[in-house]
Amino acid sequence: MALLDVRNLSVxxxxxxxxxxxxxxxxxxxxxxxTLGVVGESGSGKxxxxxxxxxxxxxxxxxxxxxxYFDGVDFCRLSEKExxxxxxxxxxxxxxxxxxxxxxxxxxxxxxxxxxxxxxxVSSTAARERAVFLLQKxxxxxxxxxxxxxxxxxxxGLRQRVMIAMALMCGPRLLIADEPTTALDVTIQAEIxxxxxxxxxxxxxxxxxxxxxxxxxxxxxxxxxxxYGGQIVETGPVEQLxxxxxxxxxxxxxxxxxxxxKTRPGEPLGSIPGTVPTLIGDTAGCTxxxxxxxxxxxxxxxxxxxxxxxxxxxxxCCLTPAQRAVR
Amino acid sequence: xxxxxxxxxxxxxQRTFAVSRGFLHRKQPLRAVGGVSLELRRGEVLxxxxxxxxxxxxxxxxxxxxxxxxxxxxxxxxxPMAAQPRSAIARRIQPIxxxxxxxxxxxxTVGAIVSLPLRVHRVGAPQTWRRTAQEMLERVxxxxxxxxxxxxxxxGGQRQRVAIARALxxxxxxxxxxEPTSALDVSVQAQILNLLIELRRELNxxxxxxxxxxxxxxxxxxxxxxxxxxxxxEASSTGQVFGQARHPYTRALLKSILTxxxxxxxxxxxxxxxxxxxxxxxxxxxxxxxxxxxxxxxSRSAPRPLMDARGxxxxxxHDGTVDAAPENRGGEAAAVTK
Numbered sequence: 009m010a011l012l013d014v015r016n017l018s019v020x021x022x023x024x025x026x027x028x029x030x031x032x033x034x035x036x037x038x039x040x041x042x043t044l045g046v047v048g049e050s051g052s053g054k055x056x057x058x059x060x061x062x063x064x065x066x067x068x069x070x071x072x073x074x075x076x077y078f079d080g081v082d083f084c085r086l087s088e089k090e091x092x093x094x095x096x097x098x099x100x101x102x103x104x105x106x107x108x109x110x111x112x113x114x115x116x117x118x119x120x121x122x123x124x125x126x127x128x129x130v131s132s133t134a135a136r137e138r139a140v141f142l143l144q145k146x147x148x149x150x151x152x153x154x155x156x157x158x159x160x161x162x163x164x165g166l167r168q169r170v171m172i173a174m175a176l177m178c179g180p181r182l183l184i185a186d187e188p189t190t191a192l193d194v195t196i197q198a199e200i201x202x203x204x205x206x207x208x209x210x211x212x213x214x215x216x217x218x219x220x221x222x223x224x225x226x227x228x229x230x231x232x233x234x235x236y237g238g239q240i241v242e243t244g245p246v247e248q249l250x251x252x253x254x255x256x257x258x259x260x261x262x263x264x265x266x267x268x269x270k271t272r273p274g275e276p277l278g279s280i281p282g283t284v285p286t287l288i289g290d291t292a293g294c295t296x297x298x299x300x301x302x303x304x305x306x307x308x309x310x311x312x313x314x315x316x317x318x319x320x321x322x323x324x325c326c327l328t329p330a331q332r333a334v335r
Numbered sequence: 336x337x338x339x340x341x342x343x344x345x346x347x348x349q350r351t352f353a354v355s356r357g358f359l360h361r362k363q364p365l366r367a368v369g370g371v372s373l374e375l376r377r378g379e380v381l382x383x384x385x386x387x388x389x390x391x392x393x394x395x396x397x398x399x400x401x402x403x404x405x406x407x408x409x410x411x412x413x414x415p416m417a418a419q420p421r422s423a424i425a426r427r428i429q430p431i432x433x434x435x436x437x438x439x440x441x442x443x444t445v446g447a448i449v450s451l452p453l454r455v456h457r458v459g460a461p462q463t464w465r466r467t468a469q470e471m472l473e474r475v476x477x478x479x480x481x482x483x484x485x486x487x488x489x490x491g492g493q494r495q496r497v498a499i500a501r502a503l504x505x506x507x508x509x510x511x512x513x514e515p516t517s518a519l520d521v522s523v524q525a526q527i528l529n530l531l532i533e534l535r536r537e538l539n540x541x542x543x544x545x546x547x548x549x550x551x552x553x554x555x556x557x558x559x560x561x562x563x564x565x566x567x568x569e570a571s572s573t574g575q576v577f578g579q580a581r582h583p584y585t586r587a588l589l590k591s592i593l594t595x596x597x598x599x600x601x602x603x604x605x606x607x608x609x610x611x612x613x614x615x616x617x618x619x620x621x622x623x624x625x626x627x628x629x630x631x632x633x634s635r636s637a638p639r640p641l642m643d644a645r646g647x648x649x650x651x652x653h654d655g656t657v658d659a660a661p662e663n664r665g666g667e668a669a670a671v672t673k
Contacts, residue, residue, distance in 0.1 A: 049520035049521060049522060049523075050520055163609050163610070165609050166609065193386040193387055193547065193610065194386070194547060194548075194549070194588065194591040194592070195386065195587060195588065195591050195604050195606050196609065197591065197593075198590070198591040198593070198601060198602055198603075198604045199604070201593075201601045202601045202603070205600075205601055220520065220521060221521075221593065222521070222595040223592070223593030223594055223595050224593055225595075226593065226594070226595045226596055226597040227593050227597070227599065227600060227601050227602070228601060246597040246598075247597045247598055250595060250596065250597050251597075260522065261521055261522060262595060263525075264521050264522050264524065264525035265521065265525075265550065265595055266528070266550045266551060266553065266554035267550060267594050267595065267596075268549070268550055268553040268577050268589075268592060268594070269577070270594075271554060273553060273554050273555070273556075273573065274532060274554070274555070275532075276529045276532060276533075277525040277528055277529055277554070278525065279522060279525035279526045279529055280522040280525075280526075281526075283490045283492060283493075283523065284490075284520070
């Protein structure tokens with residue numbers, strides 16, 4: 009049985025201009041100890057999907073799903089109180105900007121200890137020991153001293169390490185990381201990703217890594233879900249998806265990135281014309297059709313169903329890759 | 336032709352800021368740029384890379400003439416920049432900044448934003464301003480109708496195009512691009528990079544491209560300068576830097592590039608610890624606490640820049656001191672110097 013099984017998840021947000029369909033019919037599964045990379049541009053619904061799993065959506069948003077099974081328990085049937093016992097406990101989350109997620113007026117130690125004592129009946133001495141242990145695990149030297157420091161006394165990289173340590177306090181089975189390295193320098197980014205991969209192995213966790221950076225996904229994920237316009241447009245194992253993308257959007261995204269040693273310097277990069285569509289109001293048909301060079305009249309008519317291939321991949325396009333190559 | 340000057344030349348430029356440490360404390364000097372010499376030749380694209388806090392943006396402000404260096408000299412086409420009026424500098428050097436959301440006045444229309452430089456500098460007759468602005472908007476790939484739109488009606492990529500149009504409407508010679516695509520989505524980033532490549536060819540521009548994205552720098556730049564804690568530690572042709580980097584810091588940066596090629600795992604940059612506090616810079620070579628190849632000598636004396644046919648590098652592994660005095664060489668470092 010998969011650790012996480014999301015079935016037909018949708019999120020609609022009421023806005024002054026109409027209903028925004030932020031997440032549309034998203035289904036995926038995640039096995040124990042695996043890493044799922046969720047990639048997409050801003051507004052594609054990747055963060056909203058993660059917040060919907062945890063039921064942390066803003067008030068104006070409405071979640072609808074057939075089921076969200078985590079370890080056999082359906083999150084859709086839990087009360088708010090039961091859900092609270094899950095958050096930060098068996099499922100933990102870290103975000104892009106660690107400064108806004110740490111409370112500036114409490115010490116690192118207070119916040120780490122609270123993360124554990126909110127869920128477990130342990131003494132503060134035992135919680136402090138766990139905090140020191142985890143700070144060392146995430147590569148922070150002088151851990152005992154750091155516990156007395158406030159968030160503003162730490163650099164961006166250190167704060168993100170503290171956030172990771174805090175997420176691990178209760179020993180979660182699933183860690184959701186939303187753009188964990190976007191605010192960091194490239195050298196620090198590599199270190200934090202290293203850390204996430206090592207900790208995942210050591211603490212036996214599954215990981216959902218949300219990012220706009222295909223490079224990060226390529227190096228960390230086992231499976232990839234590409235999101236566009238609130239939908240998953242393609243899923244598959246990382247090697248096959250990068251090697252032979254099945255959806256024109258994935259293909260376009262990969263062509264957009266300059267790769268040292270591969271793309272010819274100074275030559276035009278591949279690019280996807282136009283911009284991300286609005287998801288307010290009517291969203292019938294393929295949302296990518298007005299940027300797609302293979303668009304057909306039938307792309308506008310109905311919602312495009314997810315096509316499953318024999319080797320366990322799936323994509324949401326009217327045309328098969330073979331048909332696209334011919335036209 | 337033999338006496339042609341570089342378009343922009345920085346000679347041992349320094350800039351220090353006084354940083355407050357709070358009430359009743361004396362201000363502390365922060366050396367943002369400590370002795371940088373660089374040349375920008377006509378038509379080239381110089382990529383400037385480095386981590387946040389290394390002084391890239393301070394250097395950009397000085398190159399724009401918006402900040403005066405404490406010491407050293409900046410020459411524009413062979414003439415000292417300090418002696419030239421601001422407006423004369425602005426006609427030849429224009430910036431494009433990272434965040435297209437905060438650099439456009441939300442209360443002005445796009446047309447007014449793009450034609451403002453023409454009005455300020457009184458370029459051409461007033462009746463031509465609108466047409467010139469419209470032509471420039473078209474040139475950067477925006478439909479004519481955006482002329483009367485406000486910035487909040489445009490997407491991020493469109494706003495960055497407006498910022499580019501505003502920078503180019505005066506037909507400058509040098510454009511300083513400070514992280515021009517960092518705030519944009521991947522698919523839009525490629526559109527803007529393609530536009531910058533095209534415009535450079537058509538309008539004969541010279542770029543100073545500041546970016547932390549090494550893949551972008553490799554794609555656009557003809558020459559690369561790597562900056563660390565206020566110093567240029569390596570400068571060379573793009574091929575040289577990406578093919579045979581000499582400074583350990585450059586090599587670590589190159590290793591940290593995450594290419595979209597699966598199966599290789601997260602790279603090990605072999606770089607230790609965080610970027611040092613610029614208020615309390617390390618002794619000797621400022622990179623030595625993070626350097627995998629540091630020698631005992633590195634913590635004592637700062638390396639001197641070495642210029643040769645391959646470019647410039649500032650590192651004890653290459654400046655000859657190691658070979659001259661073998662006792663300086665650490666045991667484990669001997670293997671890596673060759």
